[in-house]
Amino acid sequence: MEGTLKRDYNVVPLALMSVVGAVGTGVLFGTAGIAAEAGPAVILVWILAGVIFLPIAFMFTQLAKRYPEAGGPARFPHYTHGFLTNLVAGVADLVWFLLIPPIEALAVVEGINSFYPHFLDSNGDPTATGALLAAVLVVAFFPFNYFGISAFRKSTNWLGTLKTILYLTLAFSLISFGIGSNITRYGGFAPFGINSILPGIALAAFGVGGIKCVLNFVDEMNDPGKIHQVIFLSVAGQIIINVSFGLAIVLGLNWHGIHTKPGNWSAVGTLPGNPFLVIVRDNHTHWLVPVVALVAMLGPFVTGYVFQGSGVRVLVAMGRGRVSPVVLGKIHSRRQIPARGLFLFTAVAVILAFLTAPVPQIYGLINDAVVAGYFSMVCLPACLLAAVKNSAPDRRVSPGLTVLAALGVCSTSFICYWSGWPSVPYSMILIAILSLVFLFCRAKGESIDLRNGIWLVAQGAFLVLMSAIGGVGKLDLVSLPIGTLIVGLSSVLIFLPWGYTSRIRTAARIEQLNDESLELQKAAAV
Numbered sequence: 043m044e045g046t047l048k049r050d051y052n053v054v055p056l057a058l059m060s061v062v063g064a065v066g067t068g069v070l071f072g073t074a075g076i077a078a079e080a081g082p083a084v085i086l087v088w089i090l091a092g093v094i095f096l097p098i099a100f101m102f103t104q105l106a107k108r109y110p111e112a113g114g115p116a117r118f119p120h121y122t123h124g125f126l127t128n129l130v131a132g133v134a135d136l137v138w139f140l141l142i143p144p145i146e147a148l149a150v151v152e153g154i155n156s157f158y159p160h161f162l163d164s165n166g167d168p169t170a171t172g173a174l175l176a177a178v179l180v181v182a183f184f185p186f187n188y189f190g191i192s193a194f195r196k197s198t199n200w201l202g203t204l205k206t207i208l209y210l211t212l213a214f215s216l217i218s219f220g221i222g223s224n225i226t227r228y229g230g231f232a233p234f235g236i237n238s239i240l241p242g243i244a245l246a247a248f249g250v251g252g253i254k255c256v257l258n259f260v261d262e263m264n265d266p267g268k269i270h271q272v273i274f275l276s277v278a279g280q281i282i283i284n285v286s287f288g289l290a291i292v293l294g295l296n297w298h299g300i301h302t303k304p305g306n307w308s309a310v311g312t313l314p315g316n317p318f319l320v321i322v323r324d325n326h327t328h329w330l331v332p333v334v335a336l337v338a339m340l341g342p343f344v345t346g347y348v349f350q351g352s353g354v355r356v357l358v359a360m361g362r363g364r365v366s367p368v369v370l371g372k373i374h375s376r377r378q379i380p381a382r383g384l385f386l387f388t389a390v391a392v393i394l395a396f397l398t399a400p401v402p403q404i405y406g407l408i409n410d411a412v413v414a415g416y417f418s419m420v421c422l423p424a425c426l427l428a429a430v431k432n433s434a435p436d437r438r439v440s441p442g443l444t445v446l447a448a449l450g451v452c453s454t455s456f457i458c459y460w461s462g463w464p465s466v467p468y469s470m471i472l473i474a475i476l477s478l479v480f481l482f483c484r485a486k487g488e489s490i491d492l493r494n495g496i497w498l499v500a501q502g503a504f505l506v507l508m509s510a511i512g513g514v515g516k517l518d519l520v521s522l523p524i525g526t527l528i529v530g531l532s533s534v535l536i537f538l539p540w541g542y543t544s545r546i547r548t549a550a551r552i553e554q555l556n557d558e559s560l561e562l563q564k565a566a567a568v
Contacts, residue, residue, distance in 0.1 A: 047112060047358075048378040050191045051263045055199055057275035059348060060256040062202035064276070065209060065283050066345025067149040068249025070318060070338065073287045076242040077295075078311025082225045083232040083239055085288040090239070091246035092281035094456070097449035099253065099277050101422045103270040106257055108429055110266035113359025114257030115418055120363040121555045122428035122545050123421070126495025129365040130502070131418050132356065133476045137469065138251075138415030139353025140387070144395035145411065146346035147179040148172075149316075153338030156315045176395040183347035184388050187354065190377050191262050194351060201344050206283075208337050212318065213286035215330055216294030224292050228305025237522050241514055244460035248412045250280055251457075254419070255348060258355040294321060350387065357383035366480055409461045413469035416457045417505070420533075421498050423447035423454075424541025432545065432552050448534045455533040456526060458505050462514030467506050474502075497540040504532060 051059075077084040105118045116132035151172050155161040161172030168176065186197055225231055232239065253276045260266050297304040300313065300320060313320045316338045322330045358380050361371020374381035427447050430439055458466060481490070508529055509515045513522025520528070546552060 046373055046378065047261050048191050049262055049264050050195060051259060052265075053268050053271045053275070055195055056256060056259060056263060057272045057279065058202045058206075059195070059198045059259070060253055060272065060276035061279035061283070062198065062205050062344050063255045063348030063352070064249055064252025064280055064345070065205075066146050066249070066252070066342045068246070068252070069209070069284055069287045070149065070316060070341065072245050072249055073284075073291050074313060074317035075245050075311050076288075077291050078308050079234065079245075080238040080242045081229065081231070081233040081307045082292045083234075084242065085285060085292060086232070087239055087242040087246050088284040088288040089281070091243050091250045092277065092284065094243065094453045095247070095250045095253070095277065097446050098419060098422075098453055099273050100446055101419075101426050101450050102254065102257055103273050104426055105422065105429065106260050106269045106273075107267065108433075110260045110263070110269065111359065111362070112258060112261040112355040113357070113362075114260060115254060115422065116356045117359035117363060118425050118429075119421055120365075121558075122425045122432065123494045123498075123541075124491030124546055125363075125365060126491045127421055127425075127498050127544075128360075128363045128495075129477055129480060130473065130495065130498050131421050132360045132363065132365050133480060134414045134418035134469075134473050136353065136356050136360070137472055137476065138411050138418060139349055139356055140390060140394065141411040141414070142252075142349040143180050143183060143346045143353070143391045144176060146342040146349065147176040147183075147395050149342035150179050150339050150346070151176050152315050153319070153335065153342070156319050156338065157335065162315070173396045177392045179343070179346070180350075180388065180391045180395045183343075183350045183391075184384070186347040187351040187379065187384055188377065188381070190379055191259075198344070198348065201340065205337075205341055205344050208333055209283055209341065210286065212330065212333050212337050213283070213290040215327070215333070216290035216318075216321070217286070219294045219296075221293050221295065224295055228307070233305075233307070237513065240456075240522055240526060241460050241462060244412055244457050244462070245409070246284070247416060247457045248409075249284060251412065251415050251419075252345070252349070253277060253280060254415075255352040258352040258359075261355075291318070291321070296321070350384075350391065354380050354383045354387050357387065360480075367483055409465035410469050410472075413458050413461045413465050414473060416454045416461075417469065417473065417502060420451065420454045420458065420501060420537075421541060423450040424497075424538055424545070426450075427538075427542045428545030431542075432547075433556075435549075448538060451533045451538045452530045455501075455505065455529050455537075459508050459512065459526065459529045460514055461509075463509045463516045466509035470502050470506050491546075494544050494546060497537060497544050500540075501533075501537045504537070505529070 076087050080087055106114050109118055109121060111117050116135040119127040119131045151161050151168060161169060161175055163169050186194055256272050256276055260269050302309040319334045319338060322334050358371035360366035361368045370383040371380055427439055508525055511517050511519040512525030
């Protein structure tokens with residue numbers, strides 16, 4: 043007998059899970075990568091990443107309140123655009139969640155390698171032994187999710203609280219060094235201009251985008267109507283920690299300690315292993331080494347198992363929408379978790395972790411994950427407008443909501459575009475291949491709804507084109523600001539209206555989908 047997901051989460055514990063799940067490799071390696079590109083403007087980049095995420099967070103709250111179901115972003119398009127849009131968005135979301143546990147496992151390996159240097163080669167890439175250890179760590183994530191949501195919540199409360207304390211201790215300790223000359227000298231606050239800040243936002247978006255983990259657990263909230271409080275606390279907590287680490291790397295960086303020329307920001311991105319461990323060791327602040335060691339290993343580990351559990355709930359959403367085999371989303375009657383999906387998700391993540399040995403640097407995987415994760419959100423502004431219109435066909439969509447949708451589609455499209463070449467085509471090719479696999483495995487008689495979903499496919503192809511010709515691309519035919527303007531205008535004037543007009547319009551079909559949503563909510567409440 044199939045069970046249902048257990049409602050066992052309140053606002054504060056779920057917000058804590060969201061923050062500690064989102065704050066992992068991104069704030070450790072991402073901060074160093076951004077500083078290498080943007081210098082002291084890494085502080086501004088983290089602030090802008092939080093600001094640019096606000097319209098996306100607003101869309102999350104509105105859609106999650108309408109459809110409080112597991113795997114939210116992989117489920118919302120089902121109600122407004124049908125199979126094809128839901129398939130592409132769901133697969134993109136799944137790719138994001140599949141890539142992150144291996145990334146976090148590799149980050150733990152880098153932390154361990156700092157004390158037992160047998161897992162990375164001279165270039166900082168995982169050896170076969172390091173890749174095997176990463177695969178073992180992915181398996182270690184499994185028990186945290188298998189024993190049910192109550193065990194998951196309790197472990198995340200304890201480990202998440204410890205992780206938050208350690209992260210803030212490290213950040214504020216480095217800030218206390220107060221090397222203010224790093225901000226004013228060596229070219230000033232933004233020595234490399236706007237062309238370095240915009241791609242930096244794309245890298246920062248890896249961490250900020252982790253907030254959408256919370257949407258995958260909304261079906262397990264005691265009161266799903268309070269999801270807006272969870273998202274607000276999550277965004278605020280993320281901004282505080284991320285900006286603190288931006289300040290930490292700028293104010294705590296001793297150039298002589300890391301044996302490089304003062305002002306050589308590019309060297310920060312090539313520090314071997316965990317960059318914060320190098321900075322602490324070379325500043326001779328040995329009392330901080332245990333803190334950094336715990337941050338380097340515990341932080342990514344918690345993020346890894348949170349994303350594993352979150353990704354499994356994407357399979358639940360895809361199964362309910364019949365874009366993946368329904369059996370993958372079935373809930374274990376005793377554990378009240380999607381057990382079959384958890385086994386499959388873990389197996390695939392283990393394979394991905396082991397195959398990362400030849401991948402140079404962890405940043406490449408991060409950029410690929412960013413593109414997939416934010417492309418899964420590109421359709422949400424059109425979905426929100428469509429949901430509002432379909433709920434009240436006789437009313438016009440408010441101008442304020444339209445403006446917020448426009449900001450949302452710009453935010454998600456910009457982050458995909460700024461991720462650059464070859465991450466955009468790599469991610470889109472992977473999404474296309476997996477979409478074809480799921481299309482082949484779809485339920486018999488399931489309509490593809492080509493007319494309702496071709497706009498999202500076209501937008502993906504457009505982003506690939508812009509990543510080739512734009513300032514972050516292979517050909518560099520147009521400057522980065524001009525390319526950003528083209529992406530923004532095209533998103534607002536072409537793809538958002540196209541997506542809105544492509545919504546499901548048949549009254550009988552809309553009523554059927556609304557009834558389906560109500561039935562799922564009632565079943566979960568029992």
